[in-house]
Amino acid sequence: MNSPTPADARIAVIGAGPGGLTCARVLQRHGIAVTVYDRDPDRNSRNQGGSLDLHDDNGQIALREAGLLTEFFALARFEGQEMRRVDPAGNVIARHVPDEDETARPEIDRGQLRDLLLRSLPAGTVQWGRALDSVSGPADGARTLRFTDGTAVEADLVIGADGAFSRVRAAVSPATPHYTGVGFLEARFDDMETAHPELAELVGEGSAHAADGERGLFAQRNSGGHMRVYIMRRVPVDWIAAAGLRPEDTGAIRARLLREYADWSPRMLRMITDNDGPYVDRPILALPVPHTWETAPGVTLLGDAAHLMPPLGVGVNLAMLDASELALSLVRSATVDDAVRGYEKMMLPRSAGVARTLEGGAEFLLAVPGPDEALPGADRS
Template structure:
């Protein structure tokens, strides 16, 4: 089967995260039809998570191609670029305050970013409640998408933007994510200024990192007076059950954490004792580095589906850059297959380079860094 022109092709994106939605938005700006399928029941069906810093050289570049950069700046928090490094006694080792007008990496809540991208698309572009189970069909196309509700869709190009445990990835690669040995345990805090004023003063308006070489905490301000703290530890992936605990046993988990963080400042330990609601276990997985694949007609990947790495500030930015570059390649190429080849020729080496640099990087979050690593106040 001859590869169709992008404007005439049936293009399907799996996953309505920042990458998938950015790709859809840029495609639609160039007059190329596309449908996005997502397993969520709706845009606000679940908590989208914490805050993201979008960088000038990738995330913001993608939003410029999407025609949404000004709207992003209207929603973003420039003050979120503040960063503090503390020791376990609560002493400030380094403190970066953004300059007035600094826009290198402002923060935006994940939910706000998703809403911005969804609103930019014509109604019906995103089909909610469509969870993919399989990609099938001949190598020369068309591909068939099968969903959990039993429905199928034929498509000329399926773009896997469906995250760490992508259902699309298997069509191009046998790679599966591996546990890094580092677990994040998320604690949420609401009404920071009134309910948690001491933590508010400790963290500031952006983020704060504390580590002692064996364990760490990264606290991050979100919009709307919220904060999320991520407790970082070397633990088995099933550490909660292995210790006879239940994810809903907040008191039991808290008691264990207080033992592990014994000796840390009582001010910092408020991130363990004062959280609002249960903890959320978030084990950190990564794909083997580098993750590449042979070109496969009718299928490609972007973001975490293509290059899942430790959470060191590049994931969403690379996903959005991937999305923009793939969409632009489709807008500028004679056929879908030409476009995918052009995109993968740039994306795969770039992601391989990042993955090599960040391999094992989750360990870095437990390290005691030199104060020179963070700009002085």
């Protein structure tokens, strides 16, 4: 079977995260039809997580291609580019204050970014409640997407934008994510200026990072007076169950954390004790480095489905750049197969290089930084 032209192809994107939606938006801007399938029942069915910093050399490039950069700047928190390094005693030992016109890495809540992208798509582009079960079909013909609700559709190109546990990945690669040995516990704080003024003063307008070599805390302000703190430790992936606890045992988990952070100051311990609501367990996973594959007709990957890495400021940015480049490759190529080959020729070496740089990067967040070491950025993607 000859590969169809992109204009005539049935293109299916799996996953309505920032990467999948960016790909759909850029394709539609150039008159190419696409359908996005997502497992969530609807766009509001779950919290989308914390804040993201979109970089001017990748994420913002993708938004420009999507025609949404001006709208992004209207929503972005430029003050969120402030970064602080704090020691376990609660002293601010390094600080980056953004210039008034600094636009390199403004922050936006993940939910706000997703809503911006969703608003840009015509109604019906995203089909909710469609959890993918498998991708099958001959390498030289249409692929069949089977969903857990028993339905199936055919597609000439399947784009896996479905994250760490991608169902599309198996069609091109046997790789699966592995645990890095570092786990995050996410803690949420609300009404910062009134309910948590001491923490608001400590963290500032952006983020604050502290570590002692074995454990760390990363606090980041979100919009609407909210903040998230990531409690970072070397732990077994099943440490909660191994301790005889459940994720909802907030008091018991807090008591355990206070024992582990006993040497930290009371000011810093507020990031562990004063959270509003339960903790969320987020083990840090990564794909093998490098993760590559032979081009397979009719299937490709982007974002975490292709190159899951530790959360050090690149995840969503690379996903959106992948998405934009794939869409533009489809716009500019004679056939779908040509477009996929051209895209993967750019994406795979780039992602492999970044992954090598960040391999073991979760450990970096626990290390005591040197006096001249750059302040960390993270994108909790």
